Amino acid sequence: MTGFLPGWHELIFAFATFFLSHILPARPTVREWLIRLAGKNCYLWAYAALSILLFGWLIVAADRAPYIALWQFSPWQTWMPNVAMPFACLLLAFGIATPNPLSIASHNDETFDPESPGIAGVRDTQCYGRPRFGHLPMLCRMVTSLIY
Amino acid sequence: MFGSLGAFSLLGMLAIDTRNQRRLGTAKWNYLSRNTSLVPLVGLAGGRWRPSFNPGYLVRLIFATSLYIGFLALHQPIIGVSPFPLF
Numbered sequence: 001m002t003g004f005l006p007g008w009h010e011l012i013f014a015f016a017t018f019f020l021s022h023i024l025p026a027r028p029t030v031r032e033w034l035i036r037l038a039g040k041n042c043y044l045w046a047y048a049a050l051s052i053l054l055f056g057w058l059i060v061a062a063d064r065a066p067y068i069a070l071w072q073f074s075p076w077q078t079w080m081p082n083v084a085m086p087f088a089c090l091l092l093a094f095g096i097a098t099p100n101p102l103s104i105a106s107h108n109d110e111t112f113d114p115e116s117p118g119i120a121g122v123r124d125t126q127c128y129g130r131p132r133f134g135h136l137p138m139l140c141r142m143v144t145s146l147i148y
Numbered sequence: 149m150f151g152s153l154g155a156f157s158l159l160g161m162l163a164i165d166t167r168n169q170r171r172l173g174t175a176k177w178n179y180l181s182r183n184t185s186l187v188p189l190v191g192l193a194g195g196r197w198r199p200s201f202n203p204g205y206l207v208r209l210i211f212a213t214s215l216y217i218g219f220l221a222l223h224q225p226i227i228g229v230s231p232f233p234l235f
Contacts, residue, residue, distance in 0.1 A: 019156065028167055082231060086216055093212035 007066045014061040018054045025050075 005012070024030060025047055035043045169177045223231040 015152075022156070022160070026163075028170075082220075085219060086212075089212040089216040089219075093208045093215060 011058075011061045011065040014054070014058045018051075018058050021050050021054050 025034060025043075031043070038046070172180070220231050
């Protein structure tokens with residue numbers, strides 16, 4: 001194989017596409033224009049669907065990229081996801097459909113009680129809860145730690 | 149590039165805060181956010197946030213538990229690797 005960073009093209013492309021798809025439609029001006037065009041619900045569902053699709057591609061692309069070990073593998077590392085995931089599940093379960101005007105987007109913002117915000121005491125539950133960060137230590141490969 | 153998704157997620161949270169401050173106005177944002185925190189449990193440690201209970205939380209707790217059990221159960225058939233590697 002020749003050329004610039006042989007074997008890494010798909011991963012780099014997947015990374016760029018994922019980041020751009022996350023950043024561009026969320027820019028306030030672009031976001032407002034899209035919401036006017038399609039409606040808020042349609043915008044949010046499309047944004048979510050696109051993100052999940054591209055994230056899936058990112059994982060597959062990382063699997064296909066060259067293997068580089070970043071640290072020595074040892075069996076205890078495989079248990080880290082099992083420890084981290086309950087917290088991710090809790091944040092997700094309590095964060096979904098909870099009024100939270102301080103996060104990305106939510107419904108029934110007027111029922112939000114700043115005196116007692118509930119789970120919204122953590123402003124961005126979904127940014128933590130997306131079940132990915134826990135997989136980091138076990139994978140022992142550069143491509144995958146690049147992702148997580 | 150190491151830890152890039154984690155960093156991206158953190159940057160995203162900061163961007164969300166900035167945009168909401170602009171959208172709601174700083175005064176209203178400060179009013180709404182006075183009992184919240186960016187990092188989980190910081191509000192609890194600082195005494196600004198206290199856990200409360202309402203019946204809907206039970207449903208969410210059950211949902212969180214089933215989500216976790218579901219992930220554990222489906223890991224082997226879908227990903228092809230056991231989540232309990234020591235057994």
